[in-house]
Amino acid sequence: MAGDDARSDERLAGDAANGDEEALDVLLRRLTPLVHAVCRRILGQPDDALDATQEALIAIARKIDRFDGRSRFSTWAYRVATNAALDEARRRKRRPVALETLPDGAPEPDATVAAVPDRVDIDAALAAIPPEYRAAVALRDLIGMDYAEIADVLGVPTGTVRSRIARGRAALADRLGNRSAPSERPTSGPR
Amino acid sequence: MNDASRPEPLSDDERDELLSADLDGELAAAAADFGLDLEAARRRIAATPGADARRRELAAAQALGAQTNRVDEPVLARLRAKAVQAGNEAHAVRARTRRRRVARGAAIAAAAAVLLSVAIVAALVRSNPRHTTSSSAAAPVSTPSSQAIAPAPSPNDAASGSYADVQSLMTAVSDSVRRDSLAANGTYQPTAGAASRSAARGRCAPEFDRLGGTGEPVVDSNALVEGRPVYVRAYVQAHATLVIVLSRDCRLLARRADTH
Numbered sequence: 001m002a003g004d005d006a007r008s009d010e011r012l013a014g015d016a017a018n019g020d021e022e023a024l025d026v027l028l029r030r031l032t033p034l035v036h037a038v039c040r041r042i043l044g045q046p047d048d049a050l051d052a053t054q055e056a057l058i059a060i061a062r063k064i065d066r067f068d069g070r071s072r073f074s075t076w077a078y079r080v081a082t083n084a085a086l087d088e089a090r091r092r093k094r095r096p097v098a099l100e101t102l103p104d105g106a107p108e109p110d111a112t113v114a115a116v117p118d119r120v121d122i123d124a125a126l127a128a129i130p131p132e133y134r135a136a137v138a139l140r141d142l143i144g145m146d147y148a149e150i151a152d153v154l155g156v157p158t159g160t161v162r163s164r165i166a167r168g169r170a171a172l173a174d175r176l177g178n179r180s181a182p183s184e185r186p187t188s189g190p191r
Numbered sequence: 192m193n194d195a196s197r198p199e200p201l202s203d204d205e206r207d208e209l210l211s212a213d214l215d216g217e218l219a220a221a222a223a224d225f226g227l228d229l230e231a232a233r234r235r236i237a238a239t240p241g242a243d244a245r246r247r248e249l250a251a252a253q254a255l256g257a258q259t260n261r262v263d264e265p266v267l268a269r270l271r272a273k274a275v276q277a278g279n280e281a282h283a284v285r286a287r288t289r290r291r292r293v294a295r296g297a298a299i300a301a302a303a304a305v306l307l308s309v310a311i312v313a314a315l316v317r318s319n320p321r322h323t324t325s326s327s328a329a330a331p332v333s334t335p336s337s338q339a340i341a342p343a344p345s346p347n348d349a350a351s352g353s354y355a356d357v358q359s360l361m362t363a364v365s366d367s368v369r370r371d372s373l374a375a376n377g378t379y380q381p382t383a384g385a386a387s388r389s390a391a392r393g394r395c396a397p398e399f400d401r402l403g404g405t406g407e408p409v410v411d412s413n414a415l416v417e418g419r420p421v422y423v424r425a426y427v428q429a430h431a432t433l434v435i436v437l438s439r440d441c442r443l444l445a446r447r448a449d450t451h
Contacts, residue, residue: 019282021275028271036267037259046260054270061278065285122255140215141256147217159224166204166211172252173245 009073017065024064028057031074034143035060035081041138042085042131044123048092049085056084071152078143079153082135089131125175129168136161137168198231198238206239210246214253353415357445360414361434364425365449368409368432395441399424402435402446410434416444 005012005026015023035056040049059080067076126134132154139150140161147165151158201209205225209232212221222232236242354360399408403426410425416436421444426433431448438444 016278017282019279019286021279024278025271025275028274032267032271033259033262036262040260041256050262050266050270053267054273057270057274058277061274062281064278065282122258137256141253142259147215147220158220162212162217162221162224163208165215166208166249169211169249169252169256170207172256173248176248176252176255 010069013064013067013073016061017067024061027064027073028061031060031077032057035077037142038078038081038135038138039085039088041122041126041142042082042134043089043092044127044134045092048088052085052088053081055088056081059084071149074143075145075149075153078139078145082139082153086131086135122172125172126168128175129171133164133168136164137172140165198234200239201235201242206236206242206245207249209236210242210249211253213246214250351412351414353418355417357416357421357436358447360416360421360423360436361445361447364410364423364434365432365447368425368427369449371409395422395437398437398441398443399435402443403433404435 005023007015007023007026009027009030012023012027016027032053036049036053039052039056040046043049043052056077060077063080067073126137135154136150139145139153140147145153147158147161150161150165154161156164209218209221209225212218213236218232219229222229225232227235352360352363354363404424405428406426408424408426410423412423414421414423414436420439422437422439422441424435426435428448431450433446433448435446436444
């Protein structure tokens with residue numbers, strides 16, 4: 001179990017970079033749930049999220065020797081995951097979409113994911129905003145990164161991070177029916 | 192509080208951004224971006240209708256956003272196993288590359304060491320004073336015993352320069368003949384046949400002979416005096432060195448006998 005290993009993420013990363021397979025496994029075991037959660041939040045679709053999670057985990061495992069210790073390892077890993085999910089979102093945008101899967105506010109059922117209350121509402125609400133906005137919300141509310149870290153991961157100013165998080169939460173709040181009129185905020189692209 | 196002192200309410204976007212930032216403890220920075228200090232931002236929020244309700248809605252959205260989707264562990268385990276395998280392969284590639292780089296570095300270092308050894312041995316051999324070489328390609332070795340003083344110019348060299356006047360030319364030639372002869376024999380003796388006769392100077396040979404030059408000249412050369420070409424010959428006689436300078440048309444410019 002990941003919890004059985006007392007080594008820090010950074011120590012495990014160093015050992016994994018030196019070929020310690022067990023260290024890599026423990027590290028990935030720790031990271032996988034939140035890496036998947038980030039991908040799922042950004043992409044909104046379970047299958048796409050699993051694809052992006054796989055890409056992210058492989059990228060982390062392959063490039064682990066490039067982690068230079070200047071940030072926390074988890075920050076570096078979530079950066080990789082975020083990029084994988086945003087890449088997947090861009091690929092998905094280029095793919096033709098079947099008529100029956102055009103967004104109607106509800107995503108497809110997810111056989112691999114156990115339902116949690118309001119999950120569908122979260123995905124549907126966040127589907128109305130661009131993936132870059134969803135990434136900011138995910139890194140803040142799922143991972144707990146501060147605005148400066150998110151700005152570093154996404155490569156945007158902290159003011160933009162703040163704005164994206166506010167719009168993501170507002171979209172969620174509006175979608176959840178806590179507000180009578182839907183937001184008219186622009187959703188054409190990230191700031 | 193009258194209308195003039197009442198803070199202006201925020202727009203929906205401003206309200207959401209300030210309230211959302213406040214939930215994350217970032218209100219001061221957000222207010223600064225709106226050109227407000229913290230207290231002014233709080234007053235503007237308080238003056239905005241429905242701000243408290245909106246704060247609760249955004250807080251609920253924040254809490255909802257923190258929920259994760261549970262995924263079956265076997266699914267995640269499969270993803271992880273594939274990643275570990277990819278990591279192992281990448282590590283194997285890195286290790287191979289590193290080994291190859293180390294081997295290449297070692298080969299380069301060994302080659303450099305061999306070259307250095309050869310260079311050191313060659314230098315030692317050449318610096319050995321007993322070592323002589325018959326190879327014309329061998330570089331001259333700079334040792335105190337072999338560092339010869341640069342030879343003085345030969346009489347012909349001395350006579351082939353450029354001079355301000357004809358007396359300077361004759362003095363240079365005369366001194367050079369004396370020095371050359373002493374260096375060669377230890378005592379002053381004529382060195383016959385030291386000069387080569389050119390066809391041009393040969394043209395003036397009768398005039399040189401007429402002016403007293405006898406035997407083979409030790410100097411037979413061209414020179415420049417005041418920028419004009421001249422012929423110069425020097426003859427070693429029993430008690431003197433005779434220097435004769437003719438113009439290009441064989442006219443006498445100067446004739447001098449320096450005793451030795």
